Amino acid sequence: MSAPTYASTIFQHWSKFHQQRELDQISPLIIPADFSNYILLIVYLVLMRKLPRLSKVPVFLAIVTLSGLSLRSSRTLGVAYGVIVGISSSVCVFLSANLLFLHEPAVDLKRMITSNSNTNHAGDSKGEDKQWQNMPSSAYERLFWVLDLLGSLRALHWSHGQRQNHTPAARLARHPMQTPSLLWTICKLLLIYLFTDLLKEIIAMDPYFWGYTEHDPPDYIKSFLPLPALVQVYRMLVAFATFYIALDLDYTLSILLFANILGPSVAGTWGQEWAYRPLYGNLDSAATRGLQGWWGAWWHQCFRFILTAPTNAIIDKLRIRKRGVLARTLGVVIAFLISGAIHACGSYTAWGQTRPINAFTFFALQPVGIALQIIGSWGLSRLNLMNKTPRQIRRATNIAFAVIWLLLTFPLLADDFAKGGLWLTEPFPISVLQILGLGSQARSGELGFDYGLHFQRGSSWWQTGLVV
Incomplete structure (x- = not known):
């Protein structure tokens, strides 16, 4: 069984991408349009105290729809990043279900701020070294609270992370590990x-x-x-x-x-x-x-x-x-x-x-x-x-x-x-092994690196942004 070369296989993927894009079978991943599902979730969590509880259902359905649209047609020229499109969209759906229906973020979730932080936040004092902060009342502070919640995958400094980590954040704050220099x-x-x-x-x-x-x-x-x-x-x-x-x-x-x-x-x-x-x-x-x-x-x-x-x-x-x-x-x-x-x-x-x-x-x-x-x-x-x-x-x-x-x-x-x-995927534009002459001939060809970010000004607002 014969196979094309490493370089020609990559070119086949690129050719297929451009061909399907010209036929409008796919669309490139556009930032921020293709992350509108996350944007909607963030906006809702920031404004949820002023919105009726029944609004959760239409918001969740909208997030599912936006994620589904991204799954159906959004693709990237960088072949590995195509995997990220699907993972990101599905994670948004599960995360939204957790935060909208399985938890009450304003009640159930708190984040810990240690005394080493230069920012002052109101919270329930549980000891000299930490403060537990509920969802703030100010919309401005609540925005950063929500961004921290969505961005902290391991949740080491969140109340829900205390149950899933062997060493609680409070103990780590009192006896911190050495930060890598x-x-x-x-x-x-x-x-x-x-x-x-x-x-x-x-x-x-x-x-x-x-x-x-x-x-x-x-x-x-x-x-x-x-x-x-x-x-x-x-x-x-x-x-x-x-x-x-x-x-x-x-x-x-x-x-x-x-x-x-x-x-x-x-x-x-x-x-x-x-x-x-x-x-x-x-x-x-x-x-x-x-x-x-x-x-x-x-x-x-x-x-x-x-x-x-x-x-x-x-x-x-x-x-x-x-x-x-x-x-x-x-x-x-x-x-x-x-x-x-x-x-x-x-x-x-x-x-x-x-x-x-x-x-x-x-x-x-x-x-x-x-x-x-x-x-x-x-x-x-x-x-x-x-x-x-x-x-x-x-x-x-x-x-x-x-x-x-x-x-x-x-x-x-x-x-x-x-x-x-x-x-x-070529994660780095320069290969030390290739420069030293120790690399294979497969990677020595002119592959190019056409999967960077490009700004695209489309005819509609959702077609304008950074293209991956």
Whole structure:
């Protein structure tokens, strides 16, 4: 099976984008028009105290409609950013449902402001080092309160974040961790850049990452990985490393901007020392709890508020025991179904012949794996084998099960994103390996970087803005 070159595959995506745009089958992502769903949510939350409660329903339906329109037609020239269109639109819908129907933001949600902040806000004093601020009465202050709420994915300094983080924000404020220095952050970004450059070289030499998932591996891979199963493991590790490093890049850039450059005096709580705990948890959780520990404690928790709010509402409504088996089962299943839906939307708005159902299935299978491991552990306990097994063997078994289950299921997601062109994005305009003559010939051609921001003045207001 033959495949085009790395460069020609990218040009095919660009050609398809321009062709469909000329036929009005798609429209480019325009800022701010294509984020009008978020704008509407922000405006409503700022004005909600002056609006009738029944207005929630039409506002939510409008947000769903705007998100649906973006899902249907908005696309980007940068192939990886097409995934972001779907994820962003779906997240807005789930976030709106949480804030409009499952929570009363003015009552349920509070943010913590430490005494280190230079801004003075009224709040309920709970100690010398912190203040809990309700939704302010002033519309101007409320705007920044709402922006902070929507922008704080990990919610370390919010009341709803206290239940989902192992170390409460109040304790972190009293005993803050050391903020990474500017030099440390720059050094880490440099390492991320070099590692990303290396990953891009690997991707540029393997047609699998261009979307040809059934293509034979390059000869250099066959020479040291003769078995197809080993090739599959290798490709999954590269795909996972790309996910991992991309998320870490975004998080480290946030530290650089808010903590190292702006600081608390400008960025407020976002510049505080304790606001930047490591993105990923302790990998030891996978050794103690297996697949459940991998997802629940080690993997990033950026969407935890969105994923857990429906379960908490169901538990409160039906008065289910919060730490019971039913409550925990609902929590795991619902969280992964929502996550699957979000990533399926990202698959839908990506280029290529994607199958969003595959992305959804990957996440839907994770509760199955967790259940199998829990049942297996229960069975061994009933046979009185757990106590007889050395602790190190139990830990190794937990890790082995998590790794094997992920390797078996991850191709559903990785293959789909490969077909959607996710791995083709060039994150940096300059490659050190190419400059040093150590890079592959695949990336040495004139690919260009035509996925920057361009200002477009359209015939209508919604066609005017920054085009991605």
